[in-house]
Amino acid sequence: MARGLLTTASTLLLSMRALADDWPFMTFQSAQINPPKMEVKKTGTTDPGYIFVGPRGNQPEGIAALIYDDDGNLVYQGPTEVTANFKVQKYANEDVITFWAGNMMDLGFGYGTVHILDNTYREIYTVTLPGDFVSPDGVARDSYIDLHESHVTTRNTLLVTAYNVTQFDLTAIGGKVDDYMLDAMFYEIDIATNEIVYSWSALEHIQAIPLEQSKQGLGEDYGTVEKPWDAYHINSVELMDEGYIISLRHYWSGYYVHRNGTVMWRLSGERDVGDFQIDDAGIFSWQHDIRVYNQTSEGMTIDLFNNANTPTETVAPTTGLSLAVDLVNRKVTTLRTMNDGEDVIHSVSQGSYQLMSEQTNHVFLGYGSITKVKEFDANNNAVLTAQFGEENAVASYRAYKFQWRATPFWPPTVVAKRSSNSATLHMSWNGATEYDNWAIYTASSPDSMEHTFITSVKRTGFETAGDVRNLRTPYLQVVARKGNVPLGSTVVPVA
Template sequence: MACSFLILYLLLSLTSGETDWPHQSFWTGNWQPPHLSLSETGETDTGYIFIGVRKSNKAGNAPTIFDNHGDLVWHGPQRENLDFKMQKLFGQDVITYWDAEPDVRVLGYGATHILDSTYKEIYTVTLRDDFRTPSGKDFDSFIDGHEHYITPQNTMLVSALNFTQTDTSHLRRGTVNMWVLDSLFYEIDIKTNKVLFKWDALSHIPISNSSIAVKGGKELHEAWDAYHINSVTSAKYGYLVNFRHIRSIFYINKDGSVRWQLSGDNNNHGDFESKNVTFAWQHDVRIHNETDESLALTLYNNAAMDNEDPGPSTGLAIHVDLVNKKAWIIYELTDPTDHIVSATQGSFQVLSSLRPAHMLVGCGSIPKLKEYDGDGNVVLRGQFGKDTFSANAYRIFKFPWSATPHWDPAVFVNHTTSYTIDLYMSWNGATGYNNWAIFSIPSRTSTLLEGRLLLVHERTGFETHVPLENIDARFIIAVARDGERILGQSSIVELGQINSVCPVIP
């Protein structure tokens, strides 16, 4: 009965008209990621594309990995998620993502999940502190969706928001006890969830520096979002912190004091002469090649707060001269064929395998990605939703991920006639196999060693379809292989009953 409902659901998914953007559907599991359309115009960097899909259909909202053909590689848990990426922890490659319980006025209060290369969750980073929430609820963890960065010291930097009352009577439209959103970041020990460092904007940066006009604040749920931290990374002498609503980047010392400020608005208290460096409402600021004399910064310059702003949104690389207190633009990445105005989210990643290095830009609220070569030319364009706020992704990355899932491959069997069988096979998350070997075995209690090889079929994308005619077997096992090396095998599949095998969905 369960199989019948699943088949009906999948058939409806495959045949119903799409009102938004095409989604993929599969027989072997209830995964429905958006179709990722990719167009190459030059040599591209290697790696898999990491997209934390949001605001897609319900079965498509998930941390998702695609290959460089746009085929699905891994579909994670179907929840609201942000900041999906690969990082290093204790010298090993891991993937991390954030998900949360929703609440009023914020993305949610949640935890950061750390998975190893078998997709087992090895750590769950949580934050407990004295927070006030707009709904009045208490949550298991108060990490917000903006930042979850593993430091070289194997700690994690996370961001958070607290609804706080403060005196803003010195500001136009301010009051003595105005509700504001205080932006905080924490450094947390990953193994123990112990807080190692805590910093909040309200105690260190005048609220008058905000680029957002004072509004609301009479009630808690109307709190004024004056600061808005959306990225934190470790630096030589402390932390580099981005403030979207101050249109500035701050270098915070390890004692919590402000070392310097680089402003995208020349009228906003910056410490550098930077007449040609302008940015606004920016995201994903990262530090590179830091010395005592200079460093480089990369960021996504939204240049837009809503759809009425002209943009364009661009990727920026900035050189910062710490000795002479000057800054200038190294790259301003735009696609001459596509004027992007992205009001929220966005990312800038320096890729690693080619020289000169390529750069990947995720366009945030616009469901697109662009890869640029070292000369600033577009070599890859990708899209996974309509421009009109359908699917989107907070950040988009490329990584050389390698994984062997701890679950078995999934198989779905469909008898199309009395002598023809359609066999569908997938292994959600696996990266290393290139073919399927189908073995006939004598009984439900038999092992692969007792099997007889029926056929070998090349892997084709995420889900491989093999039509079988007049098959002389009752029980089979599907084996995922790299050449002739076995990497994983399905459970025993019985062919004697139509649609007899329900897929295992990890």
């Protein structure tokens, strides 16, 4: 591996400062937003759901949490901000939306907060991580949650990652005795109270995870407060029965951490490394998003996104991997490998693996630094490919596909333009999923209770256009409906 060059290149790819991007953007009459167009290609039967992405690096107005349907129509755009891990999760047995928002550092991590919204898009919890952290820019922050993880557990807690600049003796890897590095940390936080219920630091377990085993080169310019060395690069945390599994990208490994803090075992992507014998098909490197299923005392299934590449070296196609982990015999057997042979992708950073359903066994992969997402069926065939920006110019740290039902707490938005006795309307309701048509009524004033039905118009994508003829009132009421059931309305003047 070209380890010495990786440090600079990988952080550049993760920070994704705006590059040349000629990708088309959507425009609407009724909403002042400009999301990137999503191009969708279907080659088979897909599972139902909406696509969740958080693009950055395109244009400022395109940096937001975005939901599209799987035909490429926009459903929702959130506030303009840098987001990550935008997804649907279960909290208190209810579907909620969660996402990280904050400041991205050029070094490949971030500082921010995690937002939890109900199905009206009201924010019900805001999770923060205050504390005595050292940042490369020396700026104190109210919250130090990193962008890489924000996973809601079955005990209604939130697992998050954090990076802390720490002075450490790096002579063992060719550095100085007083150099600086990033400590990889994770926390479990009670969502309702924002209290920390568990914390863990990699540097406190240096004997179990030696710095010499890191695949990340120190580099000539690294080892200062402003450019600390990132030995570990923690990017996911998964709850286990008696602890946690963490993904350390720069060790090509997942580590099982007991709840007492002890590192119990290492599952490495390299052969003859770590505590398991892995088969040839299961070899992985520079991975993201380790997830655990079907855990027993004898074994489990581990899914992960296998980048297999770096910004300085193309090695192999990026794949989704599902592995059977035998805890008794310490063997790893590959169950599934997902790679679209018609569209081979080399993702050098970021990415996600989502088992959409244990019934259909469809898997959704977000390719991180490559602005594509793919859905695979149970036979590992790609049945959907979607793209939302120029490759290597735009990124979405992770991407997901979820079923989601929402009725926003804000009203629909309508623009009405008169032409003589007629009017053209453009109608949208940002974030709404449940309506299928618009009903249009006359109104004599904004507060009038006497409305007369004129016509209905079938919903078409994010924004619907409709015409009204023989208009004799100065106002119109527009109602978003499911069948004949009203869900939200707006009264607008006809200019």
